[in-house]
Amino acid sequence: MSRLFPLIYDRAMEPLERKSFRRLRKKLIAAAEGSVLEIGSGTGLNFPLYRSNIRVSAIEPNPAMAKRSSERIAQSQAKIQVFAANGESLPFPDNSFDTAVGTLVFCTIPYPEVALQELRRVLKPGGKLLLLEHVKMEQSVLAAVQHVLTPAWKVLGDGCHLNRDTLSKVKDSGFKVTNAEKYHRSLMLLIEAENRKPASINPEGLLVAEHYAGAGIVTE
Numbered sequence: 001m002s003r004l005f006p007l008i009y010d011r012a013m014e015p016l017e018r019k020s021f022r023r024l025r026k027k028l029i030a031a032a033e034g035s036v037l038e039i040g041s042g043t044g045l046n047f048p049l050y051r052s053n054i055r056v057s058a059i060e061p062n063p064a065m066a067k068r069s070s071e072r073i074a075q076s077q078a079k080i081q082v083f084a085a086n087g088e089s090l091p092f093p094d095n096s097f098d099t100a101v102g103t104l105v106f107c108t109i110p111y112p113e114v115a116l117q118e119l120r121r122v123l124k125p126g127g128k129l130l131l132l133e134h135v136k137m138e139q140s141v142l143a144a145v146q147h148v149l150t151p152a153w154k155v156l157g158d159g160c161h162l163n164r165d166t167l168s169k170v171k172d173s174g175f176k177v178t179n180a181e182k183y184h185r186s187l188m189l190l191i192e193a194e195n196r197k198p199a200s201i202n203p204e205g206l207l208v209a210e211h212y213a214g215a216g217i218v219t220e
């Protein structure tokens with residue numbers, strides 16, 4: 001886990017956010033409903049976009065990223081709590097959430113297939129998965145360039161892969177993809193998917209996550 005990455009992330013992202021990502025984030029988050037899980041919430045760039053009637057439980061494994069999201073928690077109209085956890089082992093009972101959100105995160109999660117199964121578990125039957133991801137491009141030459149650059153990029157980007165085929169992984173995990181929009185010559189994908197699973201009894205489960213701090217405010 002890089003210490004430098006959290007320090008430079010917001011500044012490095014700002015030109016891309018201004019040019020395109022902010023608009024795509026707004027579009028994605030507008031589709032979130034009810035009880036929301038956001039995975040790998042980072043510095044909280046999505047937090048100000050949630051509406052006031054949304055309750056967000058966010059997980060973020062890097063405490064330095066989570067700490068930087070505290071101001072954005074305060075700016076948000078929604079009630080947001082950030083938990084120290086990773087996507088492959090979610091500290092929530094089955095069938096807990098109406099919506100799961102991930103932005104620029106399936107490029108980095110070490111075991112994306114495991115995280116997708118965890119999302120299927122904690123999402124209610126019929127629950128929504130909303131992703132905004134950079135992915136392996138369709139054009140074969142560009143995809144080959146992404147593949148070659150990935151080992152160096154992983155070092156610079158704190159584990160980020162340029163060559164993940166996230167849409168296939170979402171489909172293979174059992175989600176039903178209901179919308180997939182391509183942007184920037186298929187580099188960026190906005191994915192909406194539905195959790196197809198039989199309804200089951202919501203087991204009584206205790207929240208086992210360590211919350212970073214009270215009232216959603218992150219501290220060291």
Ligand SMILES: C[S@@+](CC[C@H](N)C(=O)[O-])C[C@H]1O[C@@H](n2cnc3c(N)ncnc32)[C@H](O)[C@@H]1O
Nearest residue numbers: 040041042045062065086087103104105108109
């Ligand atoms: C490129 S940043 C994206 C942050 C944020 N989602 C955004 O849109 O700006 C990737 C994030 O994934 C987090 N991450 C890394 N491994 C993870 C895992 N196993 N589960 C969940 N998140 C993880 C990182 O700590 C980092 O905050």
